[in-house]
Amino acid sequence: MTTTLTAPRTRWRGTDVFTQVLVLTQRSLRTLVSDPRMIVFSVLQPLVMLTLFSQIFASIANTPGFPTGVSYIDFLMPAILVNTAIQSALQAGVGLVTDMKNGVLARFRSLPIRVGSVLVARSLSDLVRTAAQLVLMMLFAIVIFGFSPAGGVGGVLAALALSLAVGWGLGWVFLAIASWLRNAELMQTVGFLAMFPLMFASSAYVPVGALPGWLQAVANVNPLTYAVDAARALCLAHPVTGVVSALTISAALGLVGWVFAVRGFRRPL
Amino acid sequence: MNDLMIKASDVGKAFGDRQALDGVSIAVPRGTVLGLLGHNGAGKTTLVNVLTTMLPPDRGTAEVAGFDVVREAHQVRSRIGLTGQFAAVDEGLSGLDNLVLIARLLGASTREARARAAELLELFDLVDAAKRPSRTYSGGMRRRLDLAASLVGHPEVIFLDEPTTGLDPAARLGLWEVVERLVTDGTTVLLTTQYLDEADRLADSITVLAQGRVVATGTSAELKAQVGQRSVTVTLADRSDLPKAQEALERAGLHPVPAADTLTAPVTSSRELAVVVRALDEVGLEATELALGEPTLDDVYLTLAAHAA
Incomplete structure (x- = not known):
């Protein structure tokens, strides 16, 4: 044989951060495309919620305190978008833990690439995945449930972008948790325990005014209320108030998540 | 360079x-x-x-x-x-x-x-x-x-x-x-x-x-060469006799290391099997099994432990 195993013709000495992120993002997306069941299954849960809630709570639209002239599906859908983005953020953490477990990250660590590149790539590919999920959910809602809010296409797309931003910020929190816990089951449990009550103790499914007093207090300080209110205002063409708060909170979460994720990730496997 | x-x-x-x-x-x-x-x-x-x-x-x-x-x-x-x-x-x-x-x-x-x-x-x-x-x-x-x-x-x-x-x-x-x-x-x-x-x-x-x-x-x-060529592993009928056997082997100049119910000692030649048998005989013990082992990683450890002692 003429080829040598190691003797170099050219020696590669590593590459710039941009290429690292690009190549690593492509890698995660390729895994996603090779197994699209992940996307399909990940929209099942929000779809079930959408179906159940739109039927069970439909009569809430006739109660006092509910915005007049708004159908429940138009009220509900923005919350479902935010919820889907949040579930998806949790999956970002789970994905990172999976990479740690199957040894791919150990390989990356022995290569001349930056820790941050691996995390940014993970986060970017999850952003793409979340966008795909949100669009899919939106189509379901429009075609099957007759979602057609007053905000029109522009409002809906703005709400979608906002949900994406919220999910992205929160995704960094879960990446941080993942790089410290390093355990998928624990991640799922922590995520579920944190997010499930927060989702209900917010303006997501019923107007805050319809909640019991103590829950109203929780809902009013719950960051998810800001996100849901903002997404809803965009969809329903209501005066938009919460967008800046929602984006600020997400950016803050993202920043804190980034700092802890990089620190946690640097620790030896 | x-x-x-x-x-x-x-x-x-x-x-x-x-x-x-x-x-x-x-x-x-x-x-x-x-x-x-x-x-x-x-x-x-x-x-x-x-x-x-x-x-x-x-x-x-x-x-x-x-x-x-x-x-x-x-x-x-x-x-x-x-x-x-x-x-x-x-x-x-x-x-x-x-x-x-x-x-x-x-x-x-x-x-x-x-x-x-x-x-x-x-x-x-x-x-x-x-x-x-x-x-x-x-x-x-x-x-x-x-x-x-x-x-x-x-x-x-x-x-x-x-x-x-x-x-x-x-x-x-x-x-x-x-x-x-x-x-x-x-x-x-x-x-x-x-x-x-x-x-x-x-x-x-x-x-x-x-x-x-x-x-x-x-x-x-x-x-x-440092490990020695072989080691002898002794199994006794009654494991409570192990300390007694260990003493006997040490008196004979060997460096036995006890395991759960055996003693293993590095030896330089197979002739040392006889040393083991004699040493046990002197204290009235008989091995149910005497095994001569080729050098393994274990022996490297045993020998080095013995040298360190």
Whole structure:
């Protein structure tokens, strides 16, 4: 044989951060495309919620305190978008833990690439995945449930972008948790325990005014209320108030998540 | 000219209050194979992790390919290859895509990356499976892909951490041949193993680690001479007699080491079997089983423990 195993013709000495992120993002997306069941299954849960809630709570639209002239599906859908983005953020953490477990990250660590590149790539590919999920959910809602809010296409797309931003910020929190816990089951449990009550103790499914007093207090300080209110205002063409708060909170979460994720990730496997 | 490709001086690393590495120094000249021999927990993997920049040492310094593993980690990483105990491949990607990914991350263009991947797939007999997701690969194929992945960047130094653990004999032999070719190409190899025969076959020099310390260094021949040729294992009918038997053997000038219900003592020749029998007879004990063993890693430990005592 003429080829040598190691003797170099050219020696590669590593590459710039941009290429690292690009190549690593492509890698995660390729895994996603090779197994699209992940996307399909990940929209099942929000779809079930959408179906159940739109039927069970439909009569809430006739109660006092509910915005007049708004159908429940138009009220509900923005919350479902935010919820889907949040579930998806949790999956970002789970994905990172999976990479740690199957040894791919150990390989990356022995290569001349930056820790941050691996995390940014993970986060970017999850952003793409979340966008795909949100669009899919939106189509379901429009075609099957007759979602057609007053905000029109522009409002809906703005709400979608906002949900994406919220999910992205929160995704960094879960990446941080993942790089410290390093355990998928624990991640799922922590995520579920944190997010499930927060989702209900917010303006997501019923107007805050319809909640019991103590829950109203929780809902009013719950960051998810800001996100849901903002997404809803965009969809329903209501005066938009919460967008800046929602984006600020997400950016803050993202920043804190980034700092802890990089620190946690640097620790030896 | 200083041509040491791996140089570690007094490297220490503790996990909590367990001292995983306690002042380890090694030196590996270019184009040679160092066999790092030791049981589980001896510190082999920790040392590999320090040398491959994955784990910063608590004390001491280490250089690989002339670069400091802490301050110049980036330079070290572009010159080494690592194959760990578990195949570190992306199961969602095909074998081809796995290798292209590594090459791209090392700085190859897409074209160069594809060419290098094709070359390695050929060499490791993975051409037919190149486009299948690696999650469908058998254990042996995965390990081959993993090894191929560690060679993508034409590394100057390769770390093989128990590369043959869990491989069948044929695959083990295949891997040995690959290592021999690497050395022919001028690559420096650090190989950790629990098997004396593996180190014997591949390594130019062997370092024995126990409890985070270097307990012996030398060529295979030198170590064997130090180990003694054989050891005798004594099994007694009643295990409560073990302390008595141990005393008797010690009086006879041997260095027995007790296990659960046996005593093992290194011997220099088979004639010492008679010494054992006589010593036991003097205290009125009889062995139900007397076994003469060829030198193993255990014997290296036993001997070294006896020397230390």
